[in-house]
Amino acid sequence: MSDGKRKQPARRGASAAASSETVRRKTPARRRTEAEAQARPAGLGIGSETRGKVLVTGAAGALAQHVIALLREHYDVVGVEFRGVQAEYPDTVDYVVDFNTRPFEDVFREHGFMAIIHLGRIRFTQSTRNRRYSANVVGTARLLRLALKYGVEQVIALSTYHVYGADARNPSLIDEEYPMRAANLMREVVDAVELENLFNIHLYKHPELNISILRPCNIAGPGINNEISRMLSQPVAPCLFGFSPLMQFIHVEDMARAVVRSFERNHPGVYNVAPDDYVAYQDALQQAGCRRLFLPSVPPALARRAVRALGRYAPPDYLIDFFKYAVIIDGSLFARTFDFEPEHSLTELLSHYRGLK
Numbered sequence: 001m002s003d004g005k006r007k008q009p010a011r012r013g014a015s016a017a018a019s020s021e022t023v024r025r026k027t028p029a030r031r032r033t034e035a036e037a038q039a040r041p042a043g044l045g046i047g048s049e050t051r052g053k054v055l056v057t058g059a060a061g062a063l064a065q066h067v068i069a070l071l072r073e074h075y076d077v078v079g080v081e082f083r084g085v086q087a088e089y090p091d092t093v094d095y096v097v098d099f100n101t102r103p104f105e106d107v108f109r110e111h112g113f114m115a116i117i118h119l120g121r122i123r124f125t126q127s128t129r130n131r132r133y134s135a136n137v138v139g140t141a142r143l144l145r146l147a148l149k150y151g152v153e154q155v156i157a158l159s160t161y162h163v164y165g166a167d168a169r170n171p172s173l174i175d176e177e178y179p180m181r182a183a184n185l186m187r188e189v190v191d192a193v194e195l196e197n198l199f200n201i202h203l204y205k206h207p208e209l210n211i212s213i214l215r216p217c218n219i220a221g222p223g224i225n226n227e228i229s230r231m232l233s234q235p236v237a238p239c240l241f242g243f244s245p246l247m248q249f250i251h252v253e254d255m256a257r258a259v260v261r262s263f264e265r266n267h268p269g270v271y272n273v274a275p276d277d278y279v280a281y282q283d284a285l286q287q288a289g290c291r292r293l294f295l296p297s298v299p300p301a302l303a304r305r306a307v308r309a310l311g312r313y314a315p316p317d318y319l320i321d322f323f324k325y326a327v328i329i330d331g332s333l334f335a336r337t338f339d340f341e342p343e344h345s346l347t348e349l350l351s352h353y354r355g356l357k
Helices: 034-039 062-071 103-111 129-149 187-205 227-233 252-265 281-287 300-308 317-323 332-338 346-354
Strands: 053-057 077-081 113-118 154-158 211-216 218-220 236-240 249-251 269-273 291-295
Touching (some): 053 062, 053 103, 062 077, 062 252, 077 103, 113 129, 129 187, 154 187, 154 252, 211 252, 236 281, 236 300, 236 317, 249 252, 252 269, 252 332, 269 332, 281 346, 291 300, 300 317
Parallel strands (some): 053 077, 053 113, 113 154, 211 269, 218 249
């Protein structure tokens, strides 16, 4: 801010009558004491004369919490959550604000970010299509406009391997040049494809943003609440007669390291992120301590009705094809470019879920 003063945090829940456009600060602003400032070497870390602050979106998520924990050792991080109102937020969330509202720009104006790590995306099971599109696509478009306006120097964007789509015609190993066919195969993933198309456009149109797009395989582990992780946590999980496709999993801590590594080394581009090992789906269920519930696989309509009949154990419809066809991505480009190797084994990851039973 021009007068050198920092805005006072707004207490969450203290302004029911306040305007909906007010930025809600979840936690007090982190201020370094004079002793802390003197203890940090000159020119090192965010907030020094040579480096700015880092914005992390989706800051309430488990992956973001790990990423922020790694970054905080050397950087000042501002966490923003936009995906909905929760009863409680972790300490990684500094602001709760909709990207499409005016106060979101106030966050940029106040902090002067040098980098954005965009980890927030509303998944298909979390909201209506219109709200997902508004947050994921329209909101991210505004995020990128503000990045350009305020001179952000680097953007890391989290995508998903689901953009490739699950299909019998997929090659045995999918690299980054393979087309994103999910938009044609499954309507539930359309917004994820559009979101990545948006980043791809800016990647080539605005090279000054130094955009890196990460397409990870299944992220799993403690705290992760995506669909595949919830299935591995259940005592009973569905599988289709005659199908047990190969799958890849990456531990949330390894994925957090991958995100931070891509940020610190700054090589713009599109990258698959996955370990070299993989496992058959039914074997993964057994190693995770799940009891397999076999369902008919044909015709497809019958398979979907059978899955829905599982109630709370039912996965979303769009995952059914991923239980039939392998989508194995080639993570070698990321591994070479960023000198990255996962630290957690597949056995260790699946044993975590077995321990929850």
